[in-house]
Amino acid sequence: MKPSIPKGTRDFSPEEMRKRNFIFDTLKSVFQLYGYQQIDTPAMENLTTLTGKYGEEGDQLIFKILNSRIHESKDKDTLQKEFILSLEGSRNSEVLTEKALRYDLTVPFARYVVQNRNDITFPFKRYQVQPVWRADRPQKGRYREFYQCDVDVVGSDSLLNEVELIQIIDEGFKQLGVRSVIKINNRKILSGIAEYIGEENRIVEFITALDKLEKIGWEKVKDELVAKGVSNSAIKEFGNIVGVINFDNEGKIKFLKSILLDSERGKKGIEELEIIFNYLKSIDIHASIEFDLTLARGLNYYTGAIFEVKALDVEIGSICGGGRYDNLTGIFGLPDVSGVGISFGADRIYDVLNQLNAFPTDTSQSTQILFINFGEKEELYCLPLVQKLRTKSIKAELFPGSAKMNKQMGYANAREIPYVALIGEEEMKQELISLKNMLTGEQIKVTFNELMEKLQTSNPIHLPHHY
Amino acid sequence: MKPSIPKGTRDFSPEEMRKRNFIFDTLKSVFQLYGYQQIDTPAMENLTTLTGKYGEEGDQLIFKILNSRIHESKDKDTLQKEFILSLEGSRNSEVLTEKALRYDLTVPFARYVVQNRNDITFPFKRYQVQPVWRADRPQKGRYREFYQCDVDVVGSDSLLNEVELIQIIDEGFKQLGVRSVIKINNRKILSGIAEYIGEENRIVEFITALDKLEKIGWEKVKDELVAKGVSNSAIKEFGNIVGVINFDNEGKIKFLKSILLDSERGKKGIEELEIIFNYLKSIDIHASIEFDLTLARGLNYYTGAIFEVKALDVEIGSICGGGRYDNLTGIFGLPDVSGVGISFGADRIYDVLNQLNAFPTDTSQSTQILFINFGEKEELYCLPLVQKLRTKSIKAELFPGSAKMNKQMGYANAREIPYVALIGEEEMKQELISLKNMLTGEQIKVTFNELMEKLQTSNPIHLPHHY
Secondary structure, eight states, X not given: OOOOOOTTOOOBOHXXXXXXXXXXXXXXXXXXXXXXXXXXOXXXXXHHHHTTSSHHHHHHTOOEEEOTTXXXXXXXXXXXXXHHHHHTTSXXXXXXXXXXXXXXXXXXXXXXXXXXXXTOOSSEEEEEEEEEEOOOOOBXXXXXXXXXEEEEEESOOXXXXXXXXXXXXXXXXXXXXXXXXXXXXXXXXHHHHHHHHTOGGGHHHHHHHHHHHHHHHHHHHHHHHHHTTOOHHHHHHHHHHGGGGGSOHHHXXXXXXXXXXXXXXXXXXXXXXXXXXXXXXXXXXXXXEEEOTTOOTTTTTOSSEEEEEEESSSOOSOSEEEEEESOGGGGGTOOSOOEEEEEEEHHHHHHHHHHHTOSOSOOSOXXXXXXXXXXXXXXXXXXXXXXXXXXXXXXXXXXXXXOOHHHHHHHHHHTTOSEEEEOOHHHHHHTOEEEEETTTOOEEEEOHHHHHHHHHHTOOOOOOOOO | OOOOOOTTOOOBOHHHHHHHHHHHXXXXXXXXXXXXXXXXXXXXXXXXXXXXXXXXXXHHTOOEEEOTTHHHHSOHHHHHHHHHHHHXXXXXXXXXXXXXXXXXXXXXXXXXXXXXXXXXXXXXEEEEEEEEEOOOOOBTXXXXXXXXXXXXXXXOOOTHHHHHHHHHHXXXXXXXXXXXXXXXXXXXXXXXXXXXXXXXXXXXXXXXXXXXXXXXXXXXXXXXXXXXXXXXXHHHHHHHHGGGGGSOXXXXXXXXXXXXXXXXXXXXXXXXXXXXXHHHHTSOOOSEEEEXXXXXTTTTTOSSEEEEEEESSSOOSOSEEEEEXXXXXXXXXXXXXXXXXXXXXXXXXXXXXXXXXXXXXXXXXXXXXXXXXXXXXXXXXXXXXXXXXXXXXXXXXXXSSOOOHHHHHHHHHHTTOSEEEEOOHHHHHHTOEEEEETTTOOEEEEOHHHHHHHHHHTOOOOOOOOO
């Protein structure tokens, strides 16, 4: 029997954990710099909390947990009937399952806010870094368990929040060493465009068409719209604005202002965008900001700004995204709490950094020195020395047991430990330590104090590669 | 509909997270100091990996995950039959469920080691900090989701590992500010005692009896043993050794040496204990170490040393425990890999620190200054100032939107932000900042550079209370 793990899930080795922790720690410290506070919610939520929140397709992907001791809870006939009902999909049998694994961090956050509304000071700025589970068909880069890093503020409709999130994105990727472009759009502008075209209920089709324009050209886009049953007059109106996607930010705004004169929502969207751009002028932003009309993620969900971040140097999907939602907590009975948030995709960021070879070479978590174990007498001699190094925050190990020299040296090599201390009979007599530099092979004799000094100065915290 | 979470699970508020992170961060840094490396395993394991590893009672407490799309996988009749079979407990229906949530970190670790044996350098020193799930009946202090912090080394039978774990326990609780006693026993000594009494298969009864001795007295213990069918001669032999539990460590060892002359296992156990005590003499240990014969946790599991840690100043169960196991990976087909490990109980440690009021007052994660928002012009003036503070690693916020003054001050109070900056028309003209100390109420005018200096020096990382 060869042990294995469920498909779509992963183990993380020490090296992978060091890299992942670099991402998590960097982002967390940025979130804290902006005054966001961490919360955790349980892996399990009540099934009723989750169902109906992710659309029909999403609901299918929720991992449900079998109730414990179901056989104790009712007679077998009743259970069987419940089982058949749940198979037929006519309802979720609470006898079979009433709990499920969280599908994202947003719905649990909304649930948290409503449940704890009396203890929370608004605006509530929170971040959350936890795994989520989805019963998706596993494939390259898509997992059934993956981490999300969410940053949200609820209880404030100020556009300063949007600006702050852009700053967090910019600072986060700067510190991670990922060059990026931040794309921004506004749901209200999309509504305005749909009004202008005269097809308010078909925004999705037009956005998809805009998105395909560069790839397949206007003629083919037109064909597709016709095939979808869009009227000729609507296609003609749409044709008037497709050119705008190649304009720069100011050009787009200017053009849209000219055509959205009659749409209150559209005008409001442009105004919001202009205010955000105006705020951004007063501060330093490293990434480029692009007003992208084709950006439409989670259209039914967002009500204002929409964000998406792309890495410049690696071909990969979006590495961060989010937006403004005006009624997230409404689903749990607390209306009129506006919020805006973003989610960093830890797995994709990991892939980007790996491809760019941009992880710091040392994340200061690794052992700095290994004491070779020559036997009983030497162990007792080394133990207090190793302990003394640790009181100076020097990460040190004494090899457990006097294994063969090449095994111990092999351990140091495999663990990439930069220094090895050899203390045998002679060294004990001399009160010296033979210190071997594992990178250069150089070996010198030093006193313990010299060793301690050397290790304290050779412990730089390597910073990531900045651009 | 008032939203809620499944019983036995918990949300963690920002304040609780700060406290929990203090525990996790402290322990992780100690683990790293001793050369342990972090791994993560998935929340879900294959059901076959978990079942049969925790005894019959444990198996009942495993949370199983309902297969997704079960209704697609077979015809309804087959499913129904499978369901009935699984209800009857005759077998786990893989149609219904083939995955489960991990029950502890030990079995997944064993699975990980066997699965990755070719990539691992032994001895493998790993730590793991993740939640586990158990379908226990929820009660005070017992949860269905809780975190374990496990430290193990596998692939080395050196007793130096036991010593190192004792050091880690000692250093960990010292840094957390928890005075503790480390209890130690050895499974081989318990076997020796059972041999001496002549009841090798009844160790558990005798250990339980020893444990009760102080509470109910020798006469009642004797009655219970009789009731359990223990022979009179065995009870007499047992009577010879009950006095030993009041001896000091050396006295216990001396006495046991005298009676376990004929038990090879017993003698080996005493030898191991003596070697460990001898190592410990060469280093500083703050906690007291107590050889406790009544310590028997997970008897069927451990093969050598057994550890348990009690807090001295709070009445609570063990806050850390573990031991040596000689064949953990054997269950997955990799025999002869000896290991030893301990597990810190994060929830109990949290309760201890809370009761002792020993959490650091500031864990350096909180916002240091809030800029009051007086309106559009002031926002644009403040934004670059706040950004500049953040480049100096000063955690700063600008209130989003020009809400009423008492709302903004209330926010600063609720968030326990120590400084508030007020910049209105006058301050902008003077290029000064009115700085209010929220603790003293004192308000002064400073330049931006003075403010920056003040905040950088007023950012001490408060250390926990040490004993």
